[in-house]
Amino acid sequence: MNIQIINGPNLNLLGVREKSIYGDASFESYLEQLVARYPDVTISYYQSNVEGEIINKLHEVGFSFDGIVINAGAYTHTSVAIGDAIAGINTPVVEVHISNVYKREEFRHSSMLAKNCKGVIAGFGMDSYRLAIESLL
Numbered sequence: 001m002n003i004q005i006i007n008g009p010n011l012n013l014l015g016v017r018e019k020s021i022y023g024d025a026s027f028e029s030y031l032e033q034l035v036a037r038y039p040d041v042t043i044s045y046y047q048s049n050v051e052g053e054i055i056n057k058l059h060e061v062g063f064s065f066d067g068i069v070i071n072a073g074a075y076t077h078t079s080v081a082i083g084d085a086i087a088g089i090n091t092p093v094v095e096v097h098i099s100n101v102y103k104r105e106e107f108r109h110s111s112m113l114a115k116n117c118k119g120v121i122a123g124f125g126m127d128s129y130r131l132a133i134e135s136l137l
Contacts, residue, residue, distance in 0.1 A: 001040070003136060004061045004091075005031070005129065007047040008054055008073035014098075030126045038133060051075055055085045062089025067136030069129055071096045076111050086116040094132040097122035 007027060014027045027047070035043055044065075046057050054072065061068060068091050075082055076095065086093050095113050100123030114120050119135060121128045 001067070001137070002042045002044070002061075002065045003067045003069065003133060004044045004046065004057070004065050006054060006057055006068060006070045006072075007045075008071060008075050009049040011071060011073055012047050012049065025126060027126075030129070034130060034133065037130070038137075041133070041137070043133075051079055051081060054082055058082070058085040058089055058093075062086075062091045065091050067091060067133075068093040069096055069132040069136070070094070070113070070117075071098070071129075072113060076101075076113055079112050083112040083116055086113055092118040092136065094118050094135055095120045096128040096132045098125055098128055099123060 011027060014025065027045075031043070031045055044061075048054050048057070054075065058068070062085070070086075070093055072079065072082055072095070076097070093116070095111060095117045111120065121131045121135070124131060
């Protein structure tokens with residue numbers, strides 16, 4: 001099974017930004033744990049701060065991978081284009097958030113992606129990614 005994880009803007013700063021919200025671990029260190037936990041799954045990782053690059057990655061893997069886990073960061077709440085890209089591919093997509101977006105600012109309570117996703121997982125810290133992978137398995 002091939003699963004692509006896509007992280008959006010500012011998630012390259014995990015472990016150093018807003019630790020009270022996002023924790024103090026980098027995504028790369030968490031990714032090592034995921035890969036070890038699922039030895040029979042090929043987990044690929046991609047991060048970009050650029051909306052178009054995220055769309056290009058969805059198009060690239062969206063017809064050949066078995067699942068996509070996406071944390072589009074702030075683009076979750078603003079990007080019709082990423083939502084449309086998800087709608088246009090065949091691969092199931094699970095939207096994830098590290099924080100509980102419903103305990104945060106009101107603008108974070110809506111997603112432009114969710115209606116095109118298999119499901120949404122939020123508020124379980126980095127473990128949100130593991131839960132998304134479990135849902136795809």
